Amino acid sequence: MRLIDADKAKAELLRIARDIHDCCGFYDGLKAGYQSAADRLDTMLVVEERKHGHWIEHSEHPIGDCSVCGERVPIYSGSKKYKICPYCGAKMDGKEGEEE
Ligand SMILES: [Zn+2]
Numbered sequence: 456m457r458l459i460d461a462d463k464a465k466a467e468l469l470r471i472a473r474d475i476h477d478c479c480g481f482y483d484g485l486k487a488g489y490q491s492a493a494d495r496l497d498t499m500l501v502v503e504e505r506k507h508g509h510w511i512e513h514s515e516h517p518i519g520d521c522s523v524c525g526e527r528v529p530i531y532s533g534s535k536k537y538k539i540c541p542y543c544g545a546k547m548d549g550k551e552g553e554e555e
Contacts, residue, residue, distance in 0.1 A: 461496045468493035507549040510536060521545060 472489035476482045510519030510530045519530040524543035530536050538547050 456502075458502065461499070461501075465493045465496045468496070506543065506545040507547075508540065508545040509547055509549045521547075522549065 468489050472486050472493065475486040475489070477486075506523045508521055508523035511522055512519045512530070517529055517531045518527055519536075520527050521540040521543060523545040524540060526540065526542040528537075528541060536547070539545070540547060
């Protein structure tokens with residue numbers, strides 16, 4: 456997947472539509488096509504924003520459970536804790552007891 460900025464994409468499509476000749480037939484269709492595509496961007500599905508969570512640690516082992524998806528994983532890379540859950544992609548910067 457390649458994420459793009461839908462607002463900028465819409466502005467670009469509308470700019471292209473504006474630059475098309477105000478003429479007839481083919482150009483009218485082309486212009487309408489760009490405008491229609493630009494409007495369609497407003498109704499397309501949005502990728503869910505990344506969730507935030509924290510590691511629920513187990514004192515006896517260097518493992519933890521992701522507070523978002525619940526997967527149990529090794530949470531240390533050397534002496535540093537992983538900042539992203541490898542299963543659900545949640546950023547592990549949330550605070551204890553804090554959802555989302
Ligand atoms: Zn997770």
